[in-house]
Amino acid sequence: MSERIKVGISIGDVNGIGLEVIIKTLADSRVFDYCTPIVYGHTKVASFHRRSCEITELNFNVISNAAEAQHQKANMINCWEEDVKIDLGVANETGGKYAFLSLQKATDDLLAGHIDALVTAPINKDNIQSEQFDFPGHTEYLQQRDNAADSLMFLVSDTLRVGVVTGHIPVAKVPQAISVEKILSKLKLMNTSLQKDFWIRKPKIAVLGLNPHAGDNGLIGNEEQSVIIPAVEEARANDILAFGPYAADGFFANATYMQFDAVLAMYHDQGLIPFKTIAFESGVNFTAGLSFVRTSPDHGTAYDIAGKNQASEVSFREALFTAIHVVKHRRENLVLSEDPLKFTKLSRDRD
Template identity: 70%
Template sequence: MSDKIKIGISIGDVNGIGPEIIIKTLAENRILDFFTPIVYGHTKITSFYRKTLGIQEFNFNVIADASQAHHKRANMINCWEEDVKIEPGQAGETGGKFAFQSLQRAMDDLLSGKIDALVTAPIDKHTIQNEEFRFPGHTEYIQSRVNASDSLMFMVGEDLRVGVVTGHVPVSEVASGITKESILSKLALMQQSLKTDFWIQKPRIAVLGLNPHAGDNGVIGKEELEIINPAIQAAKDAGIFAFGPYPADGFFANHTYKKFDAVLAMYHDQGLIPFKHIAFHNGVNFTAGLSVVRTSPDHGTGYDIAGKNLASETSFREAMFLAVKVVQRRRETADLTSNPLRIAKLSKDRD
């Protein structure tokens, strides 16, 4: 029995770039040295895209259950029996239906411990909606399946990590979602993830303001004075090294973010626009604060380039390696905390 980490991969929208970036990534044999991939989808889908990409030498090892995974092969679990009409670049019911079937089966295996982490290929948030998926995105669905009270959308790049207080909500509802309690909750999740998942023992977190110029002392909005400042102070009182609030525009332009281990933005676009500008193609979306590990690339379905052999697999590859690292770090942390003698030895060795 191999002790390699098993990474489950949901196929995403079958008419988007998900199948393409999965195939391009797993076709590189050296990647199998680091983990065992298990794709949840169907070989007919990947056969179609392999032909489109001109990748004929690569194929999947078909299994019925994750326990049967071959540790030196890319594995596939066929999640449906129907024939699927593949229409690259077309948003529709078909893409949403099979994206959900893949995600649901992968989540079942993640929750039962059959896989160690989940990497999700992009979905269409509109077409995936059904009776069992009434969520604005992966993050909220996975949080619900884990029965967690909160989670953190944490964008991770080589030089920048950004979390958001309000995630997939309309801009008109952002201000009402900014409360002292919600900011404190996200800061606590961010600090814990930085310590456990990234091994940063004393993380420094920058907090952005909500309003232009961080409110200019109440001239352009009161949220900084009445909500954000008190939340930062409460976080400091709780032992979290939080600083701010900083005006969002100049914070990224003058590279202030490089002085911190992570940044907490107030809403989605405030954090993700600069993140994608700085870390695009290498960035990863990590759902922090949960008992399970889930990552994804930092882009969407890419309908405009689907089936054209134009999609970059770089972000998807980074998402898989981040999932492996987080699982490894959590395991080692759990081992160390359960064995104080090991911690004492490591501390002595580092003196």
């Protein structure tokens, strides 16, 4: 339990703000008291970004593999040898190419057990596409690499947690993509994650409707009656405290979400717009349902401010500490399952 947590960090698009928020986070040496960070990128690219955000006190310890990582230092693994032309604020093939090389190497180490968690800086979902990366985003790529049957895009903060049934798909395809089975699968993943990753013993989960006013009893669509309500009822039969469906607009406007431990939205923008409005600075994207821990900040590449020293590192720092906390919670749950008496002593000592 005392082993220092190694957190791998992929740099995202080299032309975006990823390295800026990484550098600003690691420039605070207090971070090293909680984890050993390992950045997957290249020192020359990092130096370019370090100069643009006017940080001189941070020096990367260059290592060839994760086993060489040193505590109390920001470690860097060079994932390529060639020089890279940086075009800050420009979406181009270069940004996608090196974002993938960083992500691929970090994921390889994660799956091999060389690091304990992965924090991903933002990618451009368009320019990263290739024969090796044919996915809508990080979540789908990591689910495939983990051979997981399902996963949950789970946006979390201190005040709000929101998951989505459908992720990066066109809105026009959402009604056909939701089903009783899919909603139930997401509810099971959310419930398990809340218990195992966030230590909420009996989570209460709100489920949103698909249509305006949650369908108004079939007046504005029937997905609530035919799909969502049966899924909620089946979830409750499986000992999951699910409630709803709720009309999304009033649910957030009246702060009803504060009565629940998490919210399951039907599609991307239904969940992410209110989440980012309420918790943008502190929000974290967590992928639930995987065998490993992965988080990311809840913002994108922000090309418009790249290189201007304007990006806030708050969300990235929250993503880093969320990863650390989830790893600790999973370790402690493992101790609990193996030796309840030892866990009781551990909890007492920690308190």
